[in-house]
Structure formats: structure tokens, C-alpha cells
Amino acid sequence: MEYTKEKKVGEGTYAVVYLGSQHSTGRKIAVKEIKTSEFKDGLDMSAIREVKYLQEMQHPNVIELVDIFMAYDNLNLVLEFLPTDLEVVIKDKSILFTPADIKAWILMTLRGVYHCHRNFILHRDLKPNNLLFSPDGQIKVADFGLARAIPAPHEILTSNVVTRWYRAPELLFGAKHYTSAIDIWSVGVIFAELMLRIPYLPGQNDVDQMEVTFRALGTPTDRDWPEVSSFMTYNKLQIYPPPSRDELRKRFIAASEYALDFMCGMLTMNPQKRWTAVQCLESDYFKELPSPSDPSTIKIHS
Amino acid sequence: MTDVQVGEKSTSNSAPANMTVKGKEAELKPAAENNKPFNYKRISDDDLYRHSSQYRMWSYTRDQLQEKRIDTNARAIAYIEENLLKVREASNLTEEEIKVLEDKAIPLTMEEELGLVNFYAKKVQVIAQHLNLPTEVVATAISFFRRFFLENSVMQIDPKSIVHTTIFLACKSENYFISVDSFAQKAKSTRESILKFEFKLLESLKFSLLNHHPYKPLHGFFLDIQNVLYGKVDLNYMGQIYDRCKKRITAAILTDVVYFYTPPQITLATLLIEDEALVTRYLEMKFPSRENSQEPVSESGEKEEQNDTNTTKKNKEQNLDDGKSPIDSAKLLAIIRECKSLIEEPKPLSTEEAKKIAAKNYYCQNPLTLIQKLKRKMNEDTPAAEKRQKI
Numbered sequence: 001m002e003y004t005k006e007k008k009v010g011e012g013t014y015a016v017v018y019l020g021s022q023h024s025t026g027r028k029i030a031v032k033e034i035k036t037s038e039f040k041d042g043l044d045m046s047a048i049r050e051v052k053y054l055q056e057m058q059h060p061n062v063i064e065l066v067d068i069f070m071a072y073d074n075l076n077l078v079l080e081f082l083p084t085d086l087e088v089v090i091k092d093k094s095i096l097f098t099p100a101d102i103k104a105w106i107l108m109t110l111r112g113v114y115h116c117h118r119n120f121i122l123h124r125d126l127k128p129n130n131l132l133f134s135p136d137g138q139i140k141v142a143d144f145g146l147a148r149a150i151p152a153p154h155e156i157l158t159s160n161v162v163t164r165w166y167r168a169p170e171l172l173f174g175a176k177h178y179t180s181a182i183d184i185w186s187v188g189v190i191f192a193e194l195m196l197r198i199p200y201l202p203g204q205n206d207v208d209q210m211e212v213t214f215r216a217l218g219t220p221t222d223r224d225w226p227e228v229s230s231f232m233t234y235n236k237l238q239i240y241p242p243p244s245r246d247e248l249r250k251r252f253i254a255a256s257e258y259a260l261d262f263m264c265g266m267l268t269m270n271p272q273k274r275w276t277a278v279q280c281l282e283s284d285y286f287k288e289l290p291s292p293s294d295p296s297t298i299k300i301h302s
Numbered sequence: 303m304t305d306v307q308v309g310e311k312s313t314s315n316s317a318p319a320n321m322t323v324k325g326k327e328a329e330l331k332p333a334a335e336n337n338k339p340f341n342y343k344r345i346s347d348d349d350l351y352r353h354s355s356q357y358r359m360w361s362y363t364r365d366q367l368q369e370k371r372i373d374t375n376a377r378a379i380a381y382i383e384e385n386l387l388k389v390r391e392a393s394n395l396t397e398e399e400i401k402v403l404e405d406k407a408i409p410l411t412m413e414e415e416l417g418l419v420n421f422y423a424k425k426v427q428v429i430a431q432h433l434n435l436p437t438e439v440v441a442t443a444i445s446f447f448r449r450f451f452l453e454n455s456v457m458q459i460d461p462k463s464i465v466h467t468t469i470f471l472a473c474k475s476e477n478y479f480i481s482v483d484s485f486a487q488k489a490k491s492t493r494e495s496i497l498k499f500e501f502k503l504l505e506s507l508k509f510s511l512l513n514h515h516p517y518k519p520l521h522g523f524f525l526d527i528q529n530v531l532y533g534k535v536d537l538n539y540m541g542q543i544y545d546r547c548k549k550r551i552t553a554a555i556l557t558d559v560v561y562f563y564t565p566p567q568i569t570l571a572t573l574l575i576e577d578e579a580l581v582t583r584y585l586e587m588k589f590p591s592r593e594n595s596q597e598p599v600s601e602s603g604e605k606e607e608q609n610d611t612n613t614t615k616k617n618k619e620q621n622l623d624d625g626k627s628p629i630d631s632a633k634l635l636a637i638i639r640e641c642k643s644l645i646e647e648p649k650p651l652s653t654e655e656a657k658k659i660a661a662k663n664y665y666c667q668n669p670l671t672l673i674q675k676l677k678r679k680m681n682e683d684t685p686a687a688e689k690r691q692k693i
Contacts (some may be wrong), residue, residue, distance in 0.1 A: 037499075039484065040475075040481075041469070041474075041479075041481055041482045041499045042471075042482060042496070042497045043471070043474065043500055043501075043504065044475075045479060047473055048471075048474050048511065049477075051504075051509050051511060052475060052511035052512050053512070055355045055509060055510050055511065055512065056353070056354055056355055056512050058353060059354075069499060070505060070508045073501070075501075075504075118345070118350060119350060119477055148477055149477075149512075152518075152521075
């Protein structure tokens with residue numbers, strides 16, 4: 001065997017993850033063993049999506065699919081070894097990080113997301129837990145189990161995607177058509193969470209998520225989002241005014257003006273006006289001081 | 303929608319074309335001049351296509367493809383012949399029996415295999431369309447099936463047994479989920495036979511599932527032709543062309559052009575089949591030739607002529623802006639013509655011919671049935687002869 005499985009590190013609905021190493025190189029790897037026997041419809045859709053999209057992407061900020069092999073009727077994805085993730089780092093209060101560190105992480109995240117988008121792939125499940133760290137501090141976008149191709153305009157999609165707190169307003173409204181803008185919203189929420197170090201929009205359930213989102217950022221109206229009121233659930237909504245600049249400054253105390261612009265660009269209600277990955281990457285936030293930290297120098301272990 | 307440049311070479315592994323027209327939205331705008339890092343390089347859509355698994359794993363030169371097929375065929379032949387030898391050594395065969403084996407238990411040639419694969423690939427299309435699956439799913443099923451038989455020989459895996467498996471996997475891969483039970487019911491198959499080779503199929507596909515089909519480029523060209531030839535093309539007519547090209551693309555996916563050309567090149571080739579004059583005019587307008595920089599003279603009114611000049615100039619500027627070499631429409635046309643003739647070439651096997659090859663395929667794998675058949679025939683012959691003698 002070219003790969004060894006040394007330690008079980010996680011178990012999800014459709015896979016078990018092991019740490020191991022590659023014999024020929026000694027390189028540390030993770031093996032995601034897909035439990036195929038559990039599925040009556042043959043290979044599971046999440047596994048198929050993961051294989052399909054990871055095969056297409058080679059980028060420093062997207063998890064690397066090293067190899068795939070079959071053993072004992074199981075499908076095994078060999079992935080690069082990524083020891084921790086952003087959720088762990090945010091929660092570990094003994095780790096201190098600076099605005100420059102946040103800038104470095106969000107920049108790497110956006111590069112990975114942009115690479116997905118320019119390959120016409122939607123991730124559909126961006127959250128701190130799916131942003132992994134390599135040993136040298138690089139952020140890697142991972143878990144493509146919900147990914148899909150960017151749809152043609154007429155295609156009908158399910159709005160039941162993305163983990164609740166990171167779900168864009170059009171998804172909360174149950175939109176059947178949406179774009180790569182949903183991923184950018186998630187990045188915006190993650191950015192806010194990095195600055196606050198607590199989840200920014202922690203809805204208790206799907207209804208509460210709308211309440212929490214619109215209370216924080218204002219209820220969208222037809223003026224800035226034409227026909228938003230024609231969504232079925234719109235009528236039941238409490239109308240909140242959008243936060244003033246001062247309110248935002250008070251909530252995000254350490255944020256510069258450019259950082260706030262950058263966040264508001266990603267957290268724009270109207271998906272057509274929301275910033276694209278390119279707009280984000282070219283924002284003044286990345287051009288002003290402090291420069292993003294060198295990822296390998298940021299301490300992410302307590 | 304200006305992003306439809308097409309690579310210049312096709313058969314060598316060098317310059318594939320943009321695969322879709324959506325590229326524009328995703329393309330990085332040039333940063334402010336002074337902020338560009340020293341190693342600034344724009345990634346083109348061609349660069350992205352070169353990273354796709356379709357290009358890395360499933361694009362070949364003609365020689366490479368031929369070699370691959372010869373290899374797969376030779377491996378199967380070696381296996382079959384070894385088996386035949388065993389049969390001859392193990393059983394005590396009469397001279398007649400040996401002769402039957404020598405006459406009829408013959409492995410398929412590479413050409414026969416290819417004929418059979420294409421015959422069944424067409425079946426995949428017919429069945430998938432009969433199941434009312436979306437165009438892209440049908441196309442993916444066909445391409446899975448044909449790729450599977452680049453890696454495997456029909457002498458090792460019966461093409462019939464993999465038809466439903468490829469369609470079912472294509473459904474899942476294209477996000478068009480149908481449960482295996484309802485699929486089995488609709489396709490008049492069974493759960494077991496559909497899933498039996500699913501792993502084998504995935505493995506043979508080298509776990510590469512994302513297909514770039516020429517339908518999206520078709521939509522792009524459809525819009526861009528109307529834009530570039532504004533006021534000179536009839537919308538209804540373009541609609542008809544669109545529908546006919548869609549069918550032609552599906553037909554093209556059944557041929558080897560998918561291994562030699564990029565999706566937009568194949569699209570242009572199907573457009574060329576429909577209306578050569580239109581495509582030629584469009585490409586000349588879109589990519590004016592360098593030596594002959596004179597504007598094409600429009601036979602219609604002056605106003606239009608001015609329009610032409612504007613678009614042409616704009617295109618030129620864009621090309622310069624991008625720092626890309628402008629595309630030579632003559633060279634491009636030559637490539638597309640080549641592709642077109644390959645699309646028009648195939649003469650599929652008749653059902654009769656396919657049956658013959660399938661029978662041959664069966665006998666070379668099951669030589670003993672030939673001998674049993676011979677024995678039965680001789681048994682039947684003998685009593686009949688005796689009867690005749692009595693009369």
C-alpha cells in the first residue's frame with residue numbers, strides 16, 4: 001500500500017477521516033474513506049461532487065486532492081494534511097491575532113473562492129470550519145460536498161444550502177436562482193466573525209436567522225433590491241433600518257474605514273450589487289496598511 | 303460577451319480555446335498600473351482549460367488516441383488467445399472442432415471494437431433521450447461510455463452491461479438525481495446490474511467527472527454573433543440555427559473530435575456545417591486578419607459600415623489591451639474546417655453488422671459454446687441422414 005491510515009480523526013455522515021502518510025515520500029496525508037456500503041443508490045452524491053470538483057482545482061488556497069484509490073469496495077480520497085481549521089482558531093481564546101493576520105486569512109480565503117468561481121464552481125458551504133490551515137499557515141478552502149457548477153440562468157436550484165449562520169439573504173428567502181454571490185456573503189460573515197471573535201449572525205433556526213440578519217444589517221427594500229418584496233416570506237418581516245456608519249464603527253471597533261467598506265461590499269443585501277470576488281480582491285482594504293501578515297509567522301496553535 | 307477567442311492549435315497539446323463565454327465576469331481586471339507586482343500575469347480562460355481534467359486526461363493527438371486503442375485491443379487479444387490456448391490444450395478436440403475454433407473464435411480487431419463501441423454509444427444516447435434526461439446529462443453519459451472503452455476492451459466487459467451504469471452515473475454527476483430504483487424501473491433494468499460496475503466505471507474514468515460540453519459555447523456564440531453582426535442576422539433564423547446546432551453537437555460528441563478539439567472549436571464546426579457564410583463573416587469581423595487590415599466592405603448602407611468600423615477597432619484595441627496576440631481568423635477557420643470534416647465522416651455500423659461483431663465477440667470469449675453447437679449440429683445431422691437412408 002502506498003498510503004497508511006494511522007489514526008482516525010473524524011467521522012461524518014458519509015465518510016471517515018484518517019491521518020496517515022504516503023510511503024514513497026513520507027509526506028503526511030489525510031485519507032477520507034467514503035462509506036459506500038451505506039448507500040442504496042450507489043456512490044453518494046456528496047462523494048461524487050467532492051471528487052468531481054477537486055479534480056479540477058489546483059490552487060494554493062484550495063485543498064489538494066493527492067490521489068484516489070479503491071480498497072475493500074471503499075472509495076478513498078487522499079487529501080493533503082491540514083492540521084487545524086479557522087473555527088478552532090477563532091474559538092481558542094488563548095490565540096491572539098492582529099488585524100494584519102485577519103487580512104492575510106481573508107485574502108487567502110478570497111483567492112481560493114475566486115479560483116472556484118473562475119472555474120465556474122460554487123462552493124455553497126463556506127464557514128470557518130471548512131477553511132483549513134496547512135502546517136505553514138496557508139488557508140485552504142475545503143469540503144466540496146455541496147459544490148455545484150455555476151448554473152445557467154434558467155436552472156432551478158435548491159436554496160437549502162450553506163450552514164445557517166453563513167446563509168445569504170436570497171437563500172433565506174428561498175430563492176430558486178442564485179449565483180456565486182452567495183459564497184461572497186459567507187466570506188463577509190466570516191470576516192465579521194474574525195473581527196468580533198464570536199459568530200456575527202447566529203440565528204437559532206431558519207426564521208430567527210432572517211430576524212438576526214436583518215436586525216444587524218437592515219431589512220432589504222424594493223428600493224435597493226427591486227422586487228425583493230415579492231418573495232413569499234417577505235410580508236411577515238419586521239422592517240429594520242440599515243445600520244448607520246457610526247453604529248458599524250461602534251460594533252467593529254478595530255476596523256478601518258476601508259475594512260468597513262470591504263465588509264459592507266460583501267454583506268450587500270442585493271446579490272447583484274454585492275461585490276464579486278474580483279472586487280473584493282482589488283479593494284482598498286488590501287492596499288492600505290497594515291499589510292497582510294506572512295501566513296507562516298502567524299501563531300495558530302495555543 | 304467578447305470572450306470567445308479560440309486557441310490556434312488543436313491536435314497538439316498546446317492551445318485549447320476558451321470553454322465558455324461566461325469567462326468575462328470571472329476575469330481579473332487589470333489592476334492600477336503602479337500596483338502590479340513584477341510577476342503579474344493574467345490567467346486566461348485558455349490557461350484554466352489547460353488545467354481541467356478533460357484537457358489533462360482526455361485530450362489526445364490522433365496518434366496518441368490510435369495508440370491507446372491499439373494498446374487496449376492488444377491487451378484483450380492476449381488475454382483471449384491465452385484462454386483459447388487453454389481450451390485447446392485442456393479438452394480433447396477433434397479436427398473438426400479445432401477447425402471451428404480457428405474459423406470462428408477470433409478476437410476482434412481494433413476497428414471492430416471501435417465500431418461496436420460507437421454503435422452502443424448511440425444506444426446510450428437513444429436510451430438517455432428516451433428517459434427524457436437533459437441534454438447535458440445525455441452528453442455526459444455518452445462521453446463516459448466512450449471514455450470507458452478507451453481504457454477497457456469490449457472483449458472484457460460487455461458494452462451492454464455498462465450502458466445503464468453510465469447513464470445513471472451521468473445523472474448523479476450532473477446533479478440530476480434519480481433514485482436507483484426508479485431509474486431501474488424506467489430503464490427496465492435492475493438495481494444490481496446498474497450498480498455492479500459503478501466503481502469500475504468511476505475508476506476507468508480516472509475519477510474525472512467534469513465534462514465541458516460545447517453547448518455553453520454555443521449559447522455564447524449565438525449571442526455574440528448577433529452582437530457582432532448586429533442588424534445583419536435574422537433573430538428567428540438564429541434561433542433555428544441554435545436548435546439545429548444543439549443536435550449536431552450531440553452527434554459530434556459521438557465522434558473522436560471530443561478528443562482532438564476544444565468545446566468552442568467543436569461548436570464553431572457545427573455552426574460551419576449549418577451556415578458557412580455566416581461563420582466566416584463573423585470570424586473575419588471578430589478577428590480581422592493582420593496583413594489585410596482593410597475593413598470588410600459592407601454591401602449595405604453607410605450607417606452600418608460605420609458600425610463595423612467601430613466594432614472592429616474596438617476588438618483590435620481589446621486584443622492589444624489584453625496583451626494577447628490577435629487571433630488569425632484564417633488559421634482558426636482551417637482548424638474548424640478540419641474538425642467539421644471529422645464530424646461529418648462517421649458511417650455508423652448497421653444493426654446487422656453490429657450483430658455480427660457482437661456474435662464474434664461472444665464466440666471468442668466463449669469458445670466452448672462453438673464446440674457444443676458443433677456437437678449438437680452433428681447429432682441432429684446423423685439421425686436425419688439415417689432417416690433418409692431408410693426411405
